Amino acid sequence: MSTSHITFDKLAYIDRLKTGGVGEAEARAHADALDAALRDTIATKQDLREEVGRVETRIEIAVRDLTIRAGGIAMLLFGALAAIKYFG
Numbered sequence: 001m002s003t004s005h006i007t008f009d010k011l012a013y014i015d016r017l018k019t020g021g022v023g024e025a026e027a028r029a030h031a032d033a034l035d036a037a038l039r040d041t042i043a044t045k046q047d048l049r050e051e052v053g054r055v056e057t058r059i060e061i062a063v064r065d066l067t068i069r070a071g072g073i074a075m076l077l078f079g080a081l082a083a084i085k086y087f088g
Contacts, residue, residue: 008034008035013029013030013034014027014031014033017030017031
């Protein structure tokens with residue numbers, strides 16, 4: 001996934017927490033944790049589109065492979081039935 005950029009004003013967040021009665025050290029710790037979480041875990045729409053594209057490609061390949069295998073099995077069974085009819 002590519003990195004995404006979210007605007008997060010840590011100082012405004014700290015000020016809001018302090019206004020709500022949270023201590024300075026705790027407010028800074030909360031702001032740092034939230035900032036790190038936002039940087040590490042946010043996926044953009046483009047990230048999801050790329051991932052869906054990869055999954056679709058893998059599904060198409062799997063369907064193609066299964067079709068080839070099913071055709072091979074059908075030919076093998078037809079050959080076995082023909083051999084039984086003519087030689088059995």
